[in-house]
Amino acid sequence: MALALNVNGTSYTVDVEPETPLLWVLRDNIGLTGTKYGCGIARCGFCTVHVDGQAVKSCQTKVSATVGTRVTTIEGLSPDSTHPVQVAWIEHSVPQCGYCQSGQIMAAAALLAKRARPTDAEIDEAMADNLCRCGTYVRIRSAIHRAAELGAR
């Protein structure tokens, strides 16, 4: 079934089963591989993208439900890694293996869009679904605070 999608400001037409998770359409059909597969059951957050500005787990989002929406992936968060979250992530040296970080960054960016100055508790709540196996949690927390500062400028 041909579906029209808007991803990072570009229109795509994809021919897939409508129940296909957005994750696999992004990765296998469109070729945007920055969004990662980790669990397929919305329990790791590696696949987090924005649909109309809201953070969603793309592994549990049917592609058909995103027709008519604006989908943003890590590749589209900023053209040049200058989104405050990306800047803060570099400043605080957050990524280690980096595999979960697209999802972490997209979740953090969505949080900051709603809460300009989140508390630690709000960060813990918003990021609770985003697993990191390297153990960068301390830096994720500090980088979100830093991104909040940068975003306020």
Next chain:
Amino acid sequence: MNQINVTRREFIITSAGAAGGLAIGVFLAPMANAAVVNPMPWQSPNDKEGLELSQWIVIDPSGIITVVQPHAEMGQGAMTSTAMMLNEELQADWKMIRVQYADANRHVLNNELWVTMASGGSNVVKARHPHIMQAGASARERLKEAAAQTWGVPRTQVTAKDSVLTSGTRRGTYAEFATRAAGIKLAEEPKRKTPEQFTFLGTSVPRLDVPLKVNGAAKYAHDIRLPGMVYAAVYANPVPWGGSPKFDFNAIKARPGVLAAVELKAVAGKRGLADMQNGVAVVADTYYRAKTALDLMPIEWDYGPNAAMSNQTLFDTAYKKLGEKGAVRKDDPAALAAIAAAPADKKVGGDFHRPYEAHARAEPITTTVDIKADGTVDVYVGAQNPPAVMTAVVEQLGIEPKNCFVRRQFLGCGFGSSSGTFAAKQAAQIAKEVGRPVKLIWSREEDIRNSKHAPAYAARFEAAVGPDGLPTAIFTRTFGANSSDNTITDMPYEIALRHHERHADLEQANIPITTHRAPGTGLVGFASEQFIDDLARKGGWNPLDWRIAMTKTKADYQLVLKTLKEKAGYRMDLPRGEGMGVAVVESHGTIAGAVATVTVSRRGQLRVEKVVLAVDSGHVINPLNGTEQVEGSVVFGLAHLLGGGLEFQKGAVANSNFDTYRLLRIGDMPTVEVHFALSGGEKWGGLGEPGVPPTAPSVANAIFAATGKRVRSTPLTLHDLSWA
């Protein structure tokens, strides 16, 4: 707005240049003032246009210096660390450095050209710095010699700094002299710098791979896309070494995009790290279609002889073994006699165990194999030991090693799991049978259930305490973790009489295992450092002071423990429900001590508030990355204490995904403080793992302090920590 119609054909064409052709990578330059890493680091440098000074260094006429390094980047910072070590000697302009992977094929065919490609055991800095730094020193001296010959001056009058060679008023760049330097053989290899001469090592340098990991640019095995590539989803027999499946491909073959089902066959009697289990894969034009079809395909498994295995049977065996004499590793009948003779109130004893664990690295195991028309085979993989992958594929396909190329990716974590090579065999077999490049992705369920697991462990301790409250004799008997036996036999505490026996992990033959992050020392440390806590308390000692008193002749332990005492504010007089615990474990050449602070509610809700560590790795080449590695190690230690834990039932792993194999989340994260207490000198320890072993026992000891409950096994989700 752009308008793009994505058809399979178009994506194949547009992506062919990048991933298929192995063309020269376009280096991103996200930070103008730093060295960078190729986002597709497996691509070869342009040897023809640039200039290879040695296998480690290519100097381009533009002045770009490519460091071709052998070690896997799995989050531990190998690419940055190797480039830093090399450039401490090379003295090139850091911002002109580009880092990428060395070619495994060339390594293997040329008598291990880069010495080793294996990345594990926290070894990259610890064990590899001599030859990596030598490569830099050698290249620098050859460049100096080239300039000296050109200018007609002795080499000693040429200086090298920031990619510039100078002698008096003469000046030239490394690039200008690279051609001549390539033809120079030094009569004698230069001496490497000693640590007090370092000007770059020891400074905090931002990791080079970080900018690629904030915008989706870094490529993992999971991200490979090749022209004509198809996708495979796989199930291995859920019971290790079970028989072949019966499956009905006809039931799914009409589904969209489905191409084939491929049976994967274990080789009878072969149960090594690289050997496949019996299984079946479904191949389709997308992963989603392949996985969905596999889930719908009727499969009947022959579970084989291990179908009754469970955690209960496994630990029944382990504890039975703990009651039997094992292989004697440290023989002292006097220790046994002293313990036997001690009065009951002067004896301490305890048993501990740990279950099997999944690696659950972030990136589920993914391998792409492309068997090309010219007979060469490309294997796209994130591997800790690429030559092992090469060997596996060569064996599976019956090809010549010279025709096998491992295209190395960034790894989504390592933890020892990626040295497992049987997914590469699976992918090779599937690619051979379908005649197309195949990307095999293990689902998370497959990753957790059917990986080679981290091993289980059990240990028994007994000791006698003398009149001064200090131990006179200790007896230990362990089951598993034999590679870390010296953590017990060489226990730093000055206990006069010691006897140690061990049993090999008898289940190894049935449950395939591999390493983990601090595999053995993490298991041993969990048990031994809790027992030590009991031992100190039995004698009426403060457990931190006990450790200081019992390691008096060991300067590095004294440094770590006294730093910990100074920084952590360890105390034993906290109200019930609050507690502090200490542990210290040596691993990978590094001593790491931890003091944890916890609170436990009356109902048993645990919160780890803070972990303070003191670490002696001798030297730290990059304190920023070193600190990150210790922070990450704390998370790893906590993750498999608070959660994790594989549960075997009816021969198979009953956990399946992150809902049933629960790992640490940000909300559980304590404050972490890392203090380096460096003894320097000849000591070079690792940092990727040593923070793991003391973390769990320090928290367990804090739980004991808070509740009086001893944590004899993991995960804590199975324990009731409530107190009245």
